[in-house]
Amino acid sequence: MPLYDCMLLLKPHVKKENLMDLVARVGKHVYRRNGALGDIKSFGTVQLGYGIKKLDGRYYQGQLMQMSMMVTPNFNEELHYLNKEDRLLQWLLVKHRNTKYGLEFLNEDDVKSELEKFQQSTLFNDEDIDEDEDDEEYEVNQDEEKR
Template sequence: MPLYDCMLLFKPVIRKEGLIDLVARIGKHVYSRNGVLTEVKSFGKVELGYGIKKLDGRHYQGQLMQITMMATPNMNKELHYLNKEDKLLRWLLVKHRDVKIGPSEMEDRQDEFNRVTSRSIYDESSTDDEDDILGLSR
């Protein structure tokens, strides 16, 4: 299953309970489709570059949240019910590209990290090829 980020921009007057309620409903929807929420972040109130006009007026601030999830590819179509949600100013679903998740990939990343950190940046035994790549030819 691909990894997605769902960005939610709430109206600034919405209480915390309302935010949690909508995020919980999205989580239940994803879970019912055999998906998983991996992370929920709140960025608090943010100033907007321009006002977003809704039926109750123009909003220059919003409460921004990010939900990271593993879900089915048709999740974008299934989340269109958020368009009718009056608590939201905007929402956006972004798919992560080339994300590999699994135990073997984690081991590969750890090996790569160990290889990079085992060398010192002040190590004089670097080859000329590495210097040429970095543009540090002597």
């Protein structure tokens, strides 16, 4: 299943409970289709570059939400019920291109060689640390201390 981002632009006056209700409905729809919901981000109220005209007026602000999900490619057609949603100004489903995950990610030779480098190396090598050099820099003569 490919990775998608669902961007939801809601009317600015929508309460948080109603906003979460809409996000939960989309999330339940994802789970019913055997998808996986990854990340939900809220960008708060954003200023729009142009007004979006709806039946109850023109909006120059909106509440922006982003939901990351793994769903089947035909999921876009299933989200068209959002067009009738009163609280939404606009919605958009964006597919992540050239993103490798799962078995595709693990089967690549380049990735395996890179992972092997991390497993064999350590953060600090004992050979690189030379304590004598550091001590010389901060040595204080005992004669100077007595003065």
